[in-house]
Amino acid sequence: MSSLSVYHVSSPDLPNKVLTHFDDIVATLAEQGVRFDRWQLAPRIVPGASQEEVIAACQEPLDRLMTERGYRALEVLSVAEHHPHEAELRAGLLDEQQQAQAAEWLFVAGRGLLNLHIDDYVYAVFCEKHDLISLPAGTAHWFDMGENPYLVAIRLFANAAGSAPRLTGSELARQFPGLDD
Known part of the structure; x- marks a missing residue:
């Protein structure tokens, strides 16, 4: 079940609120200009599947999403436990970053914590x-x-240049609980 924990930056060990009801999550994120939705995907994709396999299995909903929202580029993050590069992949995503363009994360399988x-x-x-x-x-x-990754997520961007992250240099991410905490 999806959830949202809201923390003040001064209290990373104690959330101000924890929400588990879909409508509450949607409303709270919408106040910040963030859209949260659910897309029913028919195909069963196993974490660790190749980018080509994921795109082929999700082609119809991806085409619809990209057309509706004007996206032209995507990246697939497909990682299962014992992936040969799981430590490097995880480390690269744990640093606070920004993208120049709007982005969407579509979770196809598994789970993850987006802060x-x-x-x-x-x-x-x-x-x-x-x-x-x-x-x-x-x-x-x-x-x-x-620590034991199991997910398939697709990130969508207006163009490939927008997917390049810019690290903020902030150490804030290190202070907050991770997925396994």
Whole structure:
């Protein structure tokens, strides 16, 4: 079940609120300009599947999403436990970063923790299969796939250049609980 924990940056060990009802998560994130939705995906994709396999299995909903929202580029993050590069992949996503363009994360399988740093708050969104979260351009964020990763997520961008992250240099992400905490 998806959830949202909202923290003040001064209290990373104690969330101000924890939400588990879909409508509450949607409303709280919408106040920050972040869209949260669910997309029913028919195919069963196993974490660790190749980018080509994931795209082929999700082609119809991906085409619809890309057409509706004007996206032209995507990246697939497909990682299962014992992936040969899991430590490097995880480390690269744990640093607070921003993208110049708006981006969407579509969770096809598994789970992950997407943290959004907006003003003086951190919105820790536990995402799982069928979750779709839209980040406005410039939203500071970090992602934790956990110590035993098991996920397939597709990130969508207006163009390939927009997917290049800019690290913020902030150490804030290190202070907050991770997926396995």
